[in-house]
Amino acid sequence: MEGATLSKPLILPAFQAEEVHCTGRAFSSSLSAREKKLVCVTSGNSCLDSHIVKELLANGYLVRVTIQNPVDFEDIKELMKDEEINQLESVVVAKMQDLESLCDAFRGCHAIFHTSSFIDPHGVSGYSEHMAFLETEVARNVIKACSGAAYMRRCIFTSSLLASIWSDDNLDRTIDEGCWSNEEFCRENKLWLALGKTTAEKAAWGKSKELKVKLVTVCPGLLMAPSFPYAHKDTSLPYLKGGSVMLQRGILATGDVNKVADAHVRVYEAMDDGAFGRYLCFDKVVERLDEGIQLENELKRHGLRPGSVVSAEETREVHSKLCNSKLAKLLLEGSQGKSCRQ
Template sequence: MKKVVLVTGASGYLGGRLCHALLNQGYCVKAFVRKTSDLSSLPPPTGAASTGGGTLQYVYGDVTDYQSLLEAFSGCHVIFHAAALVEPWIPDPSRFTTVNVGGLRNVLNAYKETNTIEKIIHTSSFFALGSTDGHIGDETQVHSAKYFCTEYEKSKAVADKIALEAAAEGVPIVPVYPGVIYGPGKVTTGNMVALLLVERFNYRLPGYMGEEKGFSFSHVDDVVQGHIAALDKGRPGERYLLTGENASFKDVFDIAATITQTAKPRFRIPLFLIEVYGWLSVLFARITGKLPLLSPPTANVLRHQWAYNCDKAKTELGYNPRSLKEGLTEMLPWLKSSGLIKY
């Protein structure tokens, strides 16, 4: 019998790509989405088999609505909990706790009331482990919880602790930790590299961003395969970093310039200017209701290093992340063909 998998956050950047991959591998996929969600990244729920033999069904609800989540769990064997509120800043920061912490609690409670669930793959974040100033982090790193750059980071660290406590109590949950996800697909805050490249190639971001600090960049399709590998091979309670090449945003812009044969930025934008611009953007956002691309929390993140080692996922899951150059070589023509950039 084909396994029935539920993907929360199915309309999101990662969730949509995950649904496509699961379908092509023959799974019966239930895409958990809100009535108001943008479903453009998902195939239509025709019920017909995909090229891989899978089927897709939309189920409507919200991870903050326990009853809708519990009903969606019915008949499922695997849960991919990819739903999250991913923003550096929002007007009501309590929403991060409601969605990212409360949503996971609801998933765990629904699991206890459902007797068919074999495994839960929980999409965490590198932020849940904390910054790695002066070293390369791995799965043994625990967030100090003394300081958080963003409310999003705080919510993911709290949720991570809850996931690990649940695993210790016997819940078959496997937490995975992507890095800075990028690649083709939805251009949202969950795809920050794409957003910045759009700004860069449209001459709205004239210089390098911030300090020469390292981030771990993960191509979205590598992260998707890492999730599916965690279903097959991941050990409950074990953490797996689905990160990639450690580099800076300067490296991203330089590699992009080389690939597109365009000029590299000639200067670095000081962090204090990014912070000032962030405060102005927040003020503008409060007036217009449109969330800003850059905000003061963004400047806080840029002050730190977020570099990680994914050897454990490579060894145990067969995770095989592509290089940043490989990923950008694929992504930039896609941005161009989508009409988002010119070069």
């Protein structure tokens, strides 16, 4: 089965997870699906995606998940409980570089959540310059498929804080949603994940304007999870390339994966009420060297400590230049609105 050439997506119904069924046009945009707000989450076998799926299910959404290969379903079973998997509308094998495959997967959906084009839960492949190029090509594909198949043409696109922080001329500037990383700076310093997220997000914005897809982007810091460091080793290692510079500049920020997932859902829900543009997403800025050392120990890697440092410097605070007030305001307004409804 894995070696077969698939012209249409493979459907893995959640209630028959151990069986594999091939179909033609997999889904129809039925009225009942629209009423339940069917949404699709790409690459559901990653740590962040699985948490977004859980958050959507907990809020009563009908959720479809895509994976790149049938074997990736094993990762989903490790990341989610059986009862959560059984709540899914379906799991669809859809190649991220195959536009027709994505269109079939997105058909009838109210919105698309796209977090990453490359998922490596076991953290063995790293992130290369070539991946940065492909990440950008897939971003265009996702927006094209969203335009052609998702009936509401909405996309919640996960970028990264890395797409805003890397520049050689912003040392004293507050970094917010208006800031973009310098692509040439990223290339010169081999910051491939930062480059990939920057170019992919820009491509998504360009294509969404062209095709009239309503787009919002969430730009999280380094993801943190209870099962650290293995739950998202694939993103933590490439994210921290240049980590000592981030720490010194006060731009090294982390985000609890549960809070980041919740932010994705809240931003989506606020799109009807004016949510727009980019949202920087983090809940902690590493501002002291001892905090950086603690992060190193949790990651079981080193490189944040800038050479030999005396103990007095370990508690020296670095002034943060990051600002996520736009997201904080949206979340506050959302919680107030929810309290009023209750």
